[in-house]
Amino acid sequence: MIEVRSISKQFMEHQALRDVSFTIEPGSVTGLIGPNGSGKTTLIRIMNGVLGATSGSVIINGLDPSTHAEKVLAMCGTLTEQSGLYENMSGRDNLIFFADAFGIQQHSKRIDELVELFELQEYQHRKVGTYSTGMKKRLGLARVLLHRPSILFLDEPTNGLDPDGIQMVLRIIRRLNREENMTILVSSHVLSQLSAVCDRYIFMEKGRKVEEGSEQEIIHRYLTAPRLEVEAVLADGWSAAAEFNPEILSADKAIFQLQSREEIPMLLRHLTTNGQVYQARLIGSDLESIYFAIREAHHHE
Numbered sequence: 561m562i563e564v565r566s567i568s569k570q571f572m573e574h575q576a577l578r579d580v581s582f583t584i585e586p587g588s589v590t591g592l593i594g595p596n597g598s599g600k601t602t603l604i605r606i607m608n609g610v611l612g613a614t615s616g617s618v619i620i621n622g623l624d625p626s627t628h629a630e631k632v633l634a635m636c637g638t639l640t641e642q643s644g645l646y647e648n649m650s651g652r653d654n655l656i657f658f659a660d661a662f663g664i665q666q667h668s669k670r671i672d673e674l675v676e677l678f679e680l681q682e683y684q685h686r687k688v689g690t691y692s693t694g695m696k697k698r699l700g701l702a703r704v705l706l707h708r709p710s711i712l713f714l715d716e717p718t719n720g721l722d723p724d725g726i727q728m729v730l731r732i733i734r735r736l737n738r739e740e741n742m743t744i745l746v747s748s749h750v751l752s753q754l755s756a757v758c759d760r761y762i763f764m765e766k767g768r769k770v771e772e773g774s775e776q777e778i779i780h781r782y783l784t785a786p787r788l789e790v791e792a793v794l795a796d797g798w799s800a801a802a803e804f805n806p807e808i809l810s811a812d813k814a815i816f817q818l819q820s821r822e823e824i825p826m827l828l829r830h831l832t833t834n835g836q837v838y839q840a841r842l843i844g845s846d847l848e849s850i851y852f853a854i855r856e857a858h859h860h861e
């Protein structure tokens with residue numbers, strides 16, 4: 561369990577974090593979402609104990625990273641944007657170097673496992689300086705998993721990757737969570753990339769937590785006036801649904817601006833008693849659209 565309680569962080573005159581609190585359950589994948597400069601990296605650095613907070617506290621599995629740094633670092637793996645790899649050494653030699661630094665005994669089996677997991681067999685003996693961004697990212701992930709952490713902090717792990725590279729990182733996140741029950745916090749400024757892997761989201765804006773919850777919870781909270789696009793063939797045309805004020809697009813397509821979620825079943829019941837409904841789709845109900853609504857709602861705070 562990770563507990564973040566009222567964390568604030570001041571860098572000289574700049575306040576990077578303001579009174580941020582949340583809890584992360586073991587075995588969950590949480591997306592830390594926010595634009596550039598919203599405080600994601602600072603928060604991750606405080607959570608894994610490399611940076612102190614100005615006020616507030618963090619408890620990782622019952623331990624305070626500021627007083628139990630070594631134990632917390634042993635539990636956590638952190639992939640930052642600077643992967644910390646040595647470019648003039650081979651991928652495998654990097655892993656050997658960091659395994660030695662972590663004091664991992666008989667590490668060749670673990671390195672073989674990770675090289676296989678990240679599909680680095682072909683390149684493991686090549687210098688890291690010759691690797692593509694995607695290969696470096698995979699090697700960086702392998703490095704932070706060497707000591708079998710139970711908590712993983714991934715700071716923008718998909719940045720700079722092509723679609724195949726993004727899919728591979730997401731596959732690995734899912735696998736580590738499902739097969740090893742790893743607790744994972746993954747930051748990104750591109751929400752759509754993470755929506756396939758996260759159980760919950762924490763939204764940051766200008767150093768504050770502005771929203772938090774599962775996709776369903778957040779959508780329900782923000783989807784107060786749904787817009788429904790309906791494809792239907794009604795006996796008397798759209799006049800049969802006049803009381804719901806359809807915005808008519810064609811003989812069989814119309815958009816309904818409703819006042820609440822409760823009106824959706826009411827409208828659909830009404831339509832099905834007057835004809836055939838072939839399709840009904842909520843417009844702007846995806847997490848990405850909601851994210852813009854959240855940002856808009858908190859932009860001026």
Ligand SMILES: Nc1ncnc2c1ncn2[C@@H]1O[C@H](COP(=O)(O)OP(=O)(O)OP(=O)(O)O)[C@@H](O)[C@H]1O
Binds near residue numbers: 576594
């Ligand atoms: N060591 C530092 N000294 C001074 N200011 C800092 C320091 N580290 C971060 N900041 C400032 O704190 C704010 C939050 O930065 P942070 O890197 O945590 O944001 P972020 O959400 O991770 O952004 P990005 O998506 O660009 O990585 C920024 O305004 C940044 O300039």
